[in-house]
Amino acid sequence: MLDRIIAIVEAVRECGGCASVTELALATGIPKSTASRTVAELVRRGYLERTEAGVVIGLRLFELGARASTPRRLGAAALPVLAELFNATGEHLNVAVQDGRDMLSVISVRGRLRPAPSRAGVRVPAVTTALGKAFLAFTSDESAARAITGGLDSMGRNQLERELEHVRSCAVAIDRCRTFPGVVGVASPVLSPQLAPVAAISVAGPVREMDTERMIPLVRHAALALTRRLALQAV
């Protein structure tokens, strides 16, 4: 039952945030009459809403999402850090957490890079992005690491492992146009008081114009500042 409810809600997301009941039934493999009933129940409680265009995500999910613990905690701690980093760089900034094979942006600031898919709630693959590599280099969570590197062959894995050693030594990961053509990302991990990576913070900009070397200490400094602010919050 829980599976069916979640399958329907996630199918709305996968359909780009708007879908008909028929599309939801097709996407989930749930019989249309059952899908229709489940949608009706979700609409009644505000998880979904009906519009002329189709079924969309409702206000209740916005409200619950705004109260989700990790994004809220990171958001409160990160605002002054991001303001300072933005003043220093003017580039795209993201704070992201690991989820499965992806990094999920929980705070996003738009810089000069455009167009680029940058807003809170967007996922990028952890295995190629600076955000993901900054997380992966410091995590001791093996199931998270497996989820991220599962698609690599042994050569890819060796190559990544060498890169991660370097990331561990300088606490900065770089993505040179591997994820998005023409876009360089520089990221550093944000650690819990137990030194587990809870998030990563990144600067992303156009490869031809952004001075990567200048970004490294700025991002490192921001990640340390955010780590410190989270630790103070925890007390």
Next chain:
Amino acid sequence: MAVDDPVGVLDRITVIFEVLGEDDRGMGVSELAQRTGLPKSTVSRLVSGLVDRRYLERDGSTIRLGVRLFELGQLAEAPQRLRRAALPMMSALRTETGATVELAIRDGADMVLIAMVRDRAPDVSRRIGDRTPALERRDTPGPSRVTRPVRVFSAGIDAAITLVFPGDVDVNAAPLEAAARAIERGLECGDYSGLT
């Protein structure tokens, strides 16, 4: 009530989400069972399923709302559409008045805060996702003052914008009406040009 009755399961999940949403610190399964009025075994089973799917997160024995809810919430249609139309106006209002600008959407008899552009000395007790009764007078910390909410009503959206002033600033709420009308025009024509 049958175990796989959809109404029953959804109601139980809803009450679990609501209780957890009221308390940032989160809580253990026993306290959650007590505060939801559900049997501990039911709570334990639903929590496990929801933690696996990251709708909840578990930190030691503490349960909190998870990142998947955040991700879905960012896609919520009405807040997303309204924010796109309103954020440029809200920034302009903030510059013009020096006040914190709040945008809330109506949900039945309540208003849910969906966006905030803060002044330099922000009221950090107010947070996105806060729910307040629509007709209740707002308490503000210290000497700050709140203007009357101005309604934004267009294209299927019922919302309101409000200014929150530090006490030592003269309240000038005049630009608020103009901003509300501009947001309504933006909603009508889907004009997102301020945020490309």
